[in-house]
Amino acid sequence: MLDSASMDGISNAEGQEARWRKALKVGRIRQRVVEARITDPGQPAAELPRSISDSDRLAGDSAGPQHRPFLGERFEGGPESVVRCHDCAWAQVVDEDLHEDDVAGLFAWHVALPAEAVDHLLLFNVPLAIPYYIRWEDNNGLLALRDERTGGYHLRFNHECLAIFNSIAADGTLDGAIATEARRLGIARRPAMNDIVFIASDLYRKGLLRPASEPKVASPSRSDRSSSLRD
Numbered sequence: 001m002l003d004s005a006s007m008d009g010i011s012n013a014e015g016q017e018a019r020w021r022k023a024l025k026v027g028r029i030r031q032r033v034v035e036a037r038i039t040d041p042g043q044p045a046a047e048l049p050r051s052i053s054d055s056d057r058l059a060g061d062s063a064g065p066q067h068r069p070f071l072g073e074r075f076e077g078g079p080e081s082v083v084r085c086h087d088c089a090w091a092q093v094v095d096e097d098l099h100e101d102d103v104a105g106l107f108a109w110h111v112a113l114p115a116e117a118v119d120h121l122l123l124f125n126v127p128l129a130i131p132y133y134i135r136w137e138d139n140n141g142l143l144a145l146r147d148e149r150t151g152g153y154h155l156r157f158n159h160e161c162l163a164i165f166n167s168i169a170a171d172g173t174l175d176g177a178i179a180t181e182a183r184r185l186g187i188a189r190r191p192a193m194n195d196i197v198f199i200a201s202d203l204y205r206k207g208l209l210r211p212a213s214e215p216k217v218a219s220p221s222r223s224d225r226s227s228s229l230r231d
């Protein structure tokens with residue numbers, strides 16, 4: 001089973017420290033949101049949050065109007081929900097295993113870092129990237145995933161998911177995954193591409209992949225980089 005200790009062995013991308021610092025900050029903000037909800041008797045604890053309430057707005061620590069994310073429609077009429085924002089184009093599908101137990105974590109992340117918003121329901125283009133809030137590793141041939149926004153983790157039980165993450169980590173494209181899939185199944189490139197693009201689309205819709213262009217965020221200063229990730 002995936003746990004915090006095993007995920008600490010991951011070092012698969014440049015800029016990991018910077019992204020981790022940001023993820024940790026989001027985690028702290030999320031904790032404050034959870035605490036605010038617990039201490040607010042007006043908020044039914046067992047109910048899935050419909051939106052960020054006024055009491056939760058202390059989560060934002062930047063100037064400017066607050067974003068108001070909310071739980072939207074079912075995706076294509078299926079069992080999965082979509083989260084959206086009243087104030088920007090942010091949208092993604094809620095993954096049953098990674099997000100459903102903590103939709104408030106997704107909301108808090110978006111309120112804290114609205115500039116990183118992507119409409120994940122649009123068709124994707126390459127190059128793609130693995131978001132900084134996603135930690136992943138090869139767990140005996142399966143893709144082990146953790147989304148730091150919610151703390152959810154999951155093993156993806158198909159070979160294609162791991163091939164896709166390896167491919168995108170290498171060069172931002174799906175070419176490597178398509179070649180791997182064609183070789184593994186002994187099929188031509190075209191049907192292999194159909195499989196890979198279909199599965200990559202699902203990962204993208206759930207915010208587990210993102211466009212490769214990095215959002216504009218401030219880099220941590222040198223003096224802020226003293227402690228190790230593994231402290």
Ligand SMILES: [Zn+2]
Pocket residue numbers: 067068069085086087088089090110114117
């Ligand atoms: Zn927004």
